[in-house]
Amino acid sequence: MNQDGLEAHHVGATPDQPRSAADVESLVFRASKNEERAWAELVGLYSRRVYALARSRLRDQHLAEEITQAVFVTVFQYLRSGKYESSGRFEPWLFRIAMNRIRDHIRRTSRRPTHTRETSSLTAEDRPADGVADGFERLREAVLSLPDSDQEIISLRHQAGLEFKAIAEMLDEPVGTLLARHHRALAKLRKALSPEPVHENTA
Amino acid sequence: MNEKHEIDTLVSELESLAQHDRNEPDSGFERRVAAAVDAPIPAHRHRKKKSTAWIPFAAAAAVGGFAFFWWPTPPSTPIDTGEQVAVEVSDASVNTDIWLASLDTMDQLVAMDSAFSDDLDHLELQLDTAESYFTSEMELDEYGESL
Numbered sequence: 557m558n559q560d561g562l563e564a565h566h567v568g569a570t571p572d573q574p575r576s577a578a579d580v581e582s583l584v585f586r587a588s589k590n591e592e593r594a595w596a597e598l599v600g601l602y603s604r605r606v607y608a609l610a611r612s613r614l615r616d617q618h619l620a621e622e623i624t625q626a627v628f629v630t631v632f633q634y635l636r637s638g639k640y641e642s643s644g645r646f647e648p649w650l651f652r653i654a655m656n657r658i659r660d661h662i663r664r665t666s667r668r669p670t671h672t673r674e675t676s677s678l679t680a681e682d683r684p685a686d687g688v689a690d691g692f693e694r695l696r697e698a699v700l701s702l703p704d705s706d707q708e709i710i711s712l713r714h715q716a717g718l719e720f721k722a723i724a725e726m727l728d729e730p731v732g733t734l735l736a737r738h739h740r741a742l743a744k745l746r747k748a749l750s751p752e753p754v755h756e757n758t759a
Numbered sequence: 760m761n762e763k764h765e766i767d768t769l770v771s772e773l774e775s776l777a778q779h780d781r782n783e784p785d786s787g788f789e790r791r792v793a794a795a796v797d798a799p800i801p802a803h804r805h806r807k808k809k810s811t812a813w814i815p816f817a818a819a820a821a822v823g824g825f826a827f828f829w830w831p832t833p834p835s836t837p838i839d840t841g842e843q844v845a846v847e848v849s850d851a852s853v854n855t856d857i858w859l860a861s862l863d864t865m866d867q868l869v870a871m872d873s874a875f876s877d878d879l880d881h882l883e884l885q886l887d888t889a890e891s892y893f894t895s896e897m898e899l900d901e902y903g904e905s906l
């Protein structure tokens with residue numbers, strides 16, 4: 557991977573850095589009371605993280621935006637109906653809805669059509685020539701080569717930017733288990749990105 | 760390069776990729792997402808639509824019901840098929856037959872009515888005549904079968 561290119565492209569602190577749980581709950585409460593500004597703020601805070609999660613799992617920009625919209629429509633409907641119980645767990649709840657949407661899509665298609673489409677429809681001339689894009693594509697391919705459970709933990713941790721505690725609440729697993737899973741997934745990813753093929757001793 | 764450094768580098772690359780993906784949508788992305796709740800939600804392309812298969816069946820049932828109640832009834836014409844149909848026999852009639860079949864009853868009738876007694880004597884005479892007409896039991900049997 558072109559490390560220099562990736563690091564050069566790296567953007568610093570994101571504008572959608574997570575706030576405190578109390579701030580978020582306040583926003584959620586105001587949004588549930590039809591306050592448009594609060595709703596817009598909530599969307600601004602989380603929509604791109606949901607998009608990035610869907611983008612990484614589905615490999616399709618339009619589909620990722622469609623799913624993001626569907627997720628927020630669901631959130632909005634829940635807030636307006638009063639079904640959402642404020643318990644300081646908005647973030648795990650939001651991303652659980654997103655993951656369910658993504659899983660539903662993957663289950664329905666039973667494959668990764670967007671992945672196939674993206675890689676097959678791009679000719680050599682169409683593909684980005686710069687090292688950054690190549691590095692990203694290689695990283696995406698490597699992540700996609702992992703088992704689904706490993707892809708999921710990496711996407712939730714890095715693409716969605718969730719803390720392990722939030723992921724643990726989402727997946728209903730102990731934090732220690734998730735840390736171990738994440739570490740194993742990274743080890744597999746590192747192996748997948750390794751430029752030298754692994755030669756097993758067949759003698 | 761040791762493993763920890765490689766993992767740290769990998770995490771950094773993943774964060775860069777995530778940041779790239781978050782910045783991928785255009786500036787109107789948030790507005791579209793926020794506005795999606797106000798737009799009429801189209802039926803999801805994978806969502807199952809309500810089945811309309813019941814409509815033809817319901818229509819057929821309605822037509823059938825209408826025809827059943829409102830169609831003019833054709834005049835019924837009795838058709839003689841020549842078949843015998845068992846009829847109900849009253850208990851009184853059965854009891855009378857049983858009563859007549861009794862030998863004691865027969866004796867009482869003979870004693871009460873002389874005409875009835877004469878009729879029985881005449882019937883007995885005819886039977887004796889018929890028996891003498893046939894030369895053998897074989898002929899009597901054949902004649903009986905023909906009856």
